[in-house]
Amino acid sequence: MTLIQERPLTYAKMKGLVTFISGRSVKPSDFDYLKVIGTGSFGKVLLARHRKQGGYYAVKxxxxxxxxxxxxxxHVMVERSVLLKGLKHPFLVGLHFSFQTPKTLYFVLDFANGGxxxxxxxxxxxxxxxxxxxYAAEIAAALGYLHSLSIVYRDLKPENVLLDSEGHVMLTDFGLCKEGVAVGGITHTFCGTPEYLAPEVLLGQPYSLAVDWWGLGAVLFEMLSGLVSLTGLSFASLFSASLTHWIGxxxxxxxxxxxxxxxxxWDDLIARKVRPPFIPKVTGPCDVCYxxxxxxxxxxxxxxxDRAEAAASSATFSGFSFMNPERRLTEGHKRSDEIYYL
Structure with missing residues (x-):
């Protein structure tokens, strides 16, 4: 998302404002890289501006x-897969492009400069x-959408919840997702951030989609109390904690x-008609004050x-590259108000 202060454009209106890149691959030199806005185990997230179209993006x-x-x-290929499946939800960060060079994988994502x-x-x-x-309601809507696609998120924490320039939630970082976990299904892999993990994950037991609701309870507890839920609490007291027991x-x-x-x-929420209680005071789409x-x-x-041309998918990362036909490189681009689902 390039964060211009205006209402979402319909697809019909957007068609007249955009230039769609076709017939060639996106490559690293298409962007000016302005700031580091995040770091991870495998690289960095950068604020970047497309040189021709002028839009601002988060490039991972x-x-x-x-x-x-x-x-x-x-995990990288799962993240790509989940990003593709979540393209039409207002509270999931969106993927515009993915491409690779011989040394690097690139995700070109919505930039949420609310922090x-x-x-x-x-x-x-x-x-x-x-x-x-x-915030909990918008996060819940995003998790519910992932669950409807048989995806368990498994990494809910405040660091993975972004705010856009209007103050709405954008859930990000899908590398620990597990696909194919339907309602009633279970999985076993131990992963996530310990402070936000459900007890069955910490104990090495099989678990279901419900672990994401536990994570939401933990984040909600932190939002209301300022405390990380596991700090100083035993499992017994955590099970009875008023802000986590009901959501489990x-x-x-x-x-x-x-x-x-x-x-x-909830209908107004998913249509982004509910006014956020906090609106970031950003001066423009490249403001990084938050x-x-x-x-x-x-x-x-x-x-x-990297001045190298985008490389064909290697055997290791076969199928990684992607160009979303519904997302155009344009400074006025925002999500269409016709494609929100709960």
């Missing part, structure tokens, strides 16, 4: 050698209940009926200025 650049050395190829939920919690300590309920195993359809969300009109200086003060790595 991953080092192939590091991925292969750690045997994480499957991480983690950043705001660090600054404010906790949120008033209406604000916490709003409930599907979205039941969660929506809980009195904690009584003020939420991105932690620990990221933005880092130098942009020289490796991202």
């Amino acid at each position: 650049a991953l080092d192939k050698q590091t991925i292969i050395k750690r045997n994480e190829q499957r 991480e939920l983690f950043y705001h919690l660090q600054r404010e300590g906790s949120f008033p209940e209406p604000r916490a309920a709003f 195993l409930r599907p979205l359809s039941e969660l929506k009926e809980h009195q904690f969300f009584a003020s939420i009109n 991105i932690a200086p620990a990221f933005t003060l880092q130098p942009v790595p020289a490796s991202v200025h």
Whole structure:
């Protein structure tokens, strides 16, 4: 998402404003890389501007050698797959392009310059209940959509919840997702961030989609109290904690009926008609005032200025490259208001 302060454009209106790149591959030199806005195990996330169309994007650049050395190829391809499946949801970060060079994998994603939920919690300590309920509801809508696609997210934490320039949630980082987990299905892999993991994951037991609702409870607890839910709490007390017990195993359809969300009109929420309780004060689409200086003060790595042409998919990352025909490189681009689903 390029973050211009205007209402979402319909597809019909958007067609007249865009130039669609076709007939050639996207390559690293198509972008100017302006700031580091995030880091990870395999590379960095950079704010980038497309040189011709002018749109701003979050470009996730991953080092192939590091991925292969750690045997994480499957997680990268799962992230790509989930990004493709989540293209039409308003609270999931969207993929515009993915491409590769001989050394690097690139995801070109929506840039949400409202910052991480983690950043705001660090600054404010906790949120008033209406604000916490709003974020929890939008996160729940995103998780419910993933569950409808038989995807368990498994990595919910404040660092993976972004705010766009209008104050709406955008869930990101899908590398730990597991596909093919239908309602009632189970999986076994131990993964995630310990402070937000459900007890059955920590105990090495089989688990289901419900672990994401536990994670939501943990994040909600943190939003309201300013405390990480496992800090100083035993499993016994955690099970009875008022903000986590009720959410533990409930599907979205039941969660929506809980009195904690009584003020939420879910139809309006998914249509982005509910006014966010906090609207970031950004000056434009490249404003990084809500991105932690620990990221933005880092130098942009020289490796991202790769002048190599986009490479054909290698055997290791076969099928990685992607160009979304519904997403155009344009400074005025926003998600169509015709493609929101719950």
